[in-house]
Amino acid sequence: MRDRLMALAQETRKAMAIMQRASGSLRVTAIRNMASGLRDGAARILAANQLDMRRAKQHGLSVAMLDRLALDTTRVDAIAEGLDTIAALPDPVGRILARTERPNGLMIERVSVPLGVIGIIYESRPNVTADAAAICIRAANGVILRGGSESARTSRAIVEIVRAGLDRAGLPAGAVSMVPDQDRRWVGEMLAGAGGEIDVVVPRGGRGLVERVQRDARVPVIGHLEGLCHVYVHTDARLQMACEIVVNAKLRRTGICGAAETLLIDANWPTEHSQALLAALRNAGCALRGCERTCALDANASLAQQEDWTTEYLAPILSVRIVDGLDAALAHITTYGSGHTDCIITDDEQAAARFIQDQDSAIVMHNASTQFADGGEFGMGAEIGISTGRIHARGPVGAAELTSYKHVVRGGGQIRS
DSSP: OHHHHHHHHHHHHHHHHHHHHSOHHHHHHHHHHHHHHHHHTHHHHHHHHHHHHHHHHHTTOOHHHHHHHOOOHHHHHHHHHHHHHHHHSOOOSSOEEEEEEOTTSOEEEEEEEEOOEEEEEESSOHHHHHHHHHHHHHTTOEEEEEOOGGGHHHHHHHHHHHHHHHHHTTSOGGGEEEOSSOOTHHHHHHHHTTTTTOOEEEEESOHHHHHHHHHHOSSOBOOOOOOOEEEEEOTTOOHHHHHHHHHHHHHSOTTSTTSEEEEEEETTSOHHHHHHHHHHHHHTTOEEEEOHHHHHHOTTSEEOOGGGGGOOOOSSEEEEEEESSHHHHHHHHHHHOOSSEEEEEOSOHHHHHHHHHHOOOSEEEESSOGGGOSTTTTTSSOOSOEEOOSSSOOEEOOTGGGEEEEEEEEOSSOOOO
């Protein structure tokens, strides 16, 4: 298996080298071909997805995982639109990031370059197959995909379309590869780096997958932990805005990493406002697990246990705590949060500025639903994950985040004394 992966990675690297010498416009053409191929091949993709869904239900996949796996014509079209957006982005390769002229006349430039061959390991998200391929190609990287067994048929149908799009553009289809089967040993071999042929690994999935990748990888990792997202309702929040944002943040789609999992309500917010917000959540179908003060406000809330504050439910369940001011809200998020996305709702600009400055998360929001934590909503077209790390990429990882840089030094015959 190790030799097979190394051969696959070497083929991907050779294809990537050809692609890097091609023009950026040719890569754009390839991605637009992929988008049109997805639309034209929607029936084939959906037929494969139905088989995956049937198998997933037989194996008792959770509601959240089923939601991530399921495709319909609207979702396929949304994936294709995301690819069109990626194609329309400025070329992330060859950008001059900085330029300095030294006293001796040397001109030094920092220029963006592709990261290399990227291994992407993900679970039951067939959209990641298309998104990852397009993002990697836009930045002239090669990519090796290892999707979850739940989405195997759907992902392979998408990969065939993606590779055909590259071929029609005159670029090597081998720039996008997928491991040949669902044997779990492929994951270990990818984490080992395929003899130096894989440059970076990106995990996209639950805590178990991400922790394994971060623990076992012998190559750099761009990863995230779960989306333990918080919404803090400050004392100067408007009731209608708070209700609309919190209900959307929790319930629009409960199975995505940007879904809110904990609600913090300022103790000085009017009691009737807190009760109205909790009622709005319950009426929308959300179960509440609250602290003692929350349960005193809403008799229908069940008493939260300690593990509730660190649980990513990915379901219509929300933890609720009444907190004594902004400092207590920040302390709670620091203690229990995952550094993904956290939000404050307030009309107090000073409180918002303090929250934005002091809350060290990849994405910090003011008066907006956490469901906007998404590369498409950030204008990236798509992303291959929300990185909660602090090195290289942070937040939505799009094409520009899949580049590194090199220094180019231009002289006129200078020598060093």
